[in-house]
Amino acid sequence: MTESKYTRQTVTEVRQWVPGKLFSLRVTRDPAFVFKAGQFARVGLPESNTPGAEPTLWRAYSMVSGPLDNELEFYSIVVPEGPFSPRLAALKPGDPLYVEKTPYGFLTIDRFATQPSTAQSGAYSDLWLLASGTGLSAYLSILRDPATWTTFRRIILVHGVRTAQELAYRQEIEGWSDLPEFAGIYRADPRKLIYLPIATRETLPGVPQARLTTLIQDGRLESLVGERLDPAHAKVMLCGNPAMLADARKLLGERGFAPGRRGVPGNLAVENYW
Known part of the structure; x- marks a missing residue:
């Protein structure tokens, strides 16, 4: 090189x-x-x-x-x-x-065909960011981009780990609503960002001790978040270890989620990340 x-x-x-x-x-x-x-x-x-x-x-x-x-x-x-x-x-x-000098990768919001969210007319998109482990990295960058907050009606961030101490950046994420740059966003919609930390080896308050894929499969993820994984409105990103991605992709595929192909935008984007 x-x-x-x-x-x-x-x-x-x-x-x-x-x-x-x-x-x-x-x-x-x-x-x-x-x-x-x-x-x-x-x-x-x-x-x-x-x-x-x-x-x-x-x-x-x-x-x-x-x-x-x-x-x-x-x-x-x-x-x-x-x-x-x-x-x-x-x-x-x-x-x-x-x-x-050159950046790489396609786990970006421009993978999806979106328009400014107008939920009142039924034309809106919610962004689901589902991560395991250090797969959280890319989502933090996406959440630090102002375009993300204006493109989607609602943003749902789900971070799956083994123990609570592995929930890196948790305090920062939960404190965003107190920052001046986010104050107006949260005043307009206190549920603009929904953050759900989950652990497989430790029970967190109000959250079942379960794998992310289990919560997708049995419907508890939607109940916990208070939103539907509806392919008509939801855009989903998956980032994490290959085993989680394979299982989640299959479960979401059965619900009608699919990556874009041949110039046709999809509603699912996937990237391996340990």
Whole structure:
């Protein structure tokens, strides 16, 4: 990979969500790096710690940051024996991280044919963001894009994990309604964003201890959210581990959800993410 394909950025913050397992980091952003909310970047590190060594190890990470943010943020799980993520987690502010100049990926809201939501006339779309684990990353970027809030009548974010401590960004998401930039949105519709954290190995208040796919299958997800998974109005994004995606895609397919094809927009978008 030639140097012209990437830029050298600097780590500004590292946050340990679950020590040794889940972390996020922020780095400076090259002004020329432009991306759509939901896309991912390839980030690189050198194989050795020799000062000035060129990056040769590359991995794809969805941006957590929004397209208008000044920095880039990434969220990751640590693969203990892996060659990349343990070293990424060990970075400290001031360390370099290399970012390819080109963003990738199609988990973006322009995958769907949408129009400004007018629920009164029956012409509206709700956006369902269903994630497991670190699949939450792309959705945080999408939620930090103002276009998402104006395109959809309602946004439903469901994050499935094993234990409560793995619910990264939970406090931030639940606190958005108190921020000045969101105040007007929530005043107009307190249910504009519906956030549902669920855990499979721990019971959270008011939420059953169950897999996301189980809640889709038995209808409890719709009851918990208070909205219908109706293919006529709902646009669904799936992001997470392959097993969850395969099961959820099958269940949603039986309800009439399908990805776009041959230029025909669909109502389902899927991306593998661990």
